[in-house]
Amino acid sequence: MMGPKRSRDGEMKEEKLGRADQAASPFMPMFEGFRTELDQHHDRRERIIKASRDITAASKKIIFTLQRVRTLGQPVPPFVVKGNAQYWETIENQYQNIAADVQGLNAFRYPQITGGNQEFMEALSFHHYLETQTLISYDESKERVAKMSGEAGPVLLTPEDYILGIFDMVGELMRFSITAMATNGKLPAGKPKKESQVKQEGKEQESADKMDVDEQTPATTRTEEPRTVLSDLRALRLQLEMFEPGGGKFGADVRKKADVMRECVDKVEKALYGLTVRGTERPKGWVPEVREERRPEVESY
Secondary structure (H helix, E strand, O other): OOOOOOOHHHHHHHHHHHHHHHHOOOOHHHHHHHHHHHHHHHHHHHHHHHHHHHHHHHHHHHHHHHOOOOOOOOOOOHHHHHHHHHHHHHHHHHHHHHHHHHOHHHHHOOHHHHHHHHHHHHHHHHHHHHHHOOOOOHHHHHHHHHHHHOOOOOOOOOHHHHHHHHHHHHHHHHHHHHHHHHHHOOOOEOOOEEEEOOOOOOHHHHHHOOOHHHHHOOOOEEEEOOOEHHHHHHHHHHHHHOOOOOOHHHHHHHHHHHHHHHHHHHHHHHHHHHHHOOHHHOOOOOOOOOOOOOOOOOOOO
């Protein structure tokens, strides 16, 4: 026998009772708050990922334009300043867009900004080196990012992002050196400095024991040899090789980038060797190659 059919009114009454119990549950507001927080977290994460990609793309374009520079220790040419102005503005806008999202604990909650920070450090340090022939410090870089972040608060530039960006900058110095040697036929160097030769006599000896010959001898000047990009690369390699990163992902990244850094410095050394030592053996118009490969010998029959 078939049981009695449930009426339509009974089903509607049970459905209403279920909704009433659901609305009266004390856990629903709590889970709705979790849902809202997760939605905000995912939206914030997507904004940071997009900003990091845009910062990376703009920084690469800045580096490409800087590779057209052929001087060292001087302000970059006007065409470089004009060409890169829009990219610096793009980076500043992206930092301002996410500045409010990475304040407080959120500064360490979203590592997706790391890629953009490293690429920005590569462009910033490369531009700073071309103009001053010095390495920009971490405090200066951190202040530059904070200034570009606007009134919402500074975007955190971690020491790890700074160091990894400096490692990447070595590769740009290698490309700059190779291109300059192929174009100008010499390794880029700064301006020579003139220093007055200081006499060894002290102030006390000048008044009593000073000879007549010394009085007639004028102070001579000597010109110091300018620092080259290769000498700076060697000094930078020495300092970075003494760095102990420890374990974790940062340590693995440092060790991987350190191997690339050594290869970059070796390429500049080999290119300079080929230009100075073997350059006389080559025909006119020869340019240094980064890597020379021996041609296979012709088989004899």
